[in-house]
Amino acid sequence: QVHLVQSGGEVKKPGASVKVSCKAFGYSFTGFEIYWVRQGPGQGLEWMGWINPDNGDTNSAQKFQGRVTMTRDTSISTAYLELTRLTSDDTAVYYCARNSTLDPWGQGTLVIVSS
């Protein structure tokens, strides 16, 4: 069935970068955009951006422009989110989801930024 599997949790120091992966199963990877959403501790959902796996086009929220890079490897049906210059405010669970209706979601990747 259609599902997304994300990479495991990460602990990073302030100023470092993190790269989260999202592997797609059960559908044509290039047929649907991959969206990235994060959720801080006890917080709501925050959209970060999306990538079109077919042509690599991306669109990111203004807040993250200059710090976020979204890429994909179609040979292994995997999308990536890289966030640089991490601060404690970036501590969150990062989710990927398919398509503009965000269905389904990956299981989430916890990223902790701490010195």
Add this chain to the structure above:
Amino acid sequence: QSVLTQAPSVSGAPGQRVTISCTGSSSNIGSPYEVHWYQQLPGTAPKLLIYGNNNRPSGVPDRFSVSKSGTSASLAITGLQAEDEADYYCQSYDSSLSGSVVFGGGTKLTVL
């Protein structure tokens, strides 16, 4: 500060009907953009609950329904069940933010 506004919490007894509202503006809900709703059970990833005009993914019971009027949207849950206790988020797009995805702050539903 979320672009879409939701009440932080709502509660109801089993069997009752509750509604969760989502208020936006003319650049998001009040535009032709669709509104989608997500359910997040404790400790799990969000799940698509309803998309657009009352479209329910397979497995979502028809106890869940939505409506939209002007710059607001609402999620109604009838026949409330204990398993409905979760956080609910509305989502749309905003033309003033170049079509960016916007979320409500979420509403915690407690089943009494």
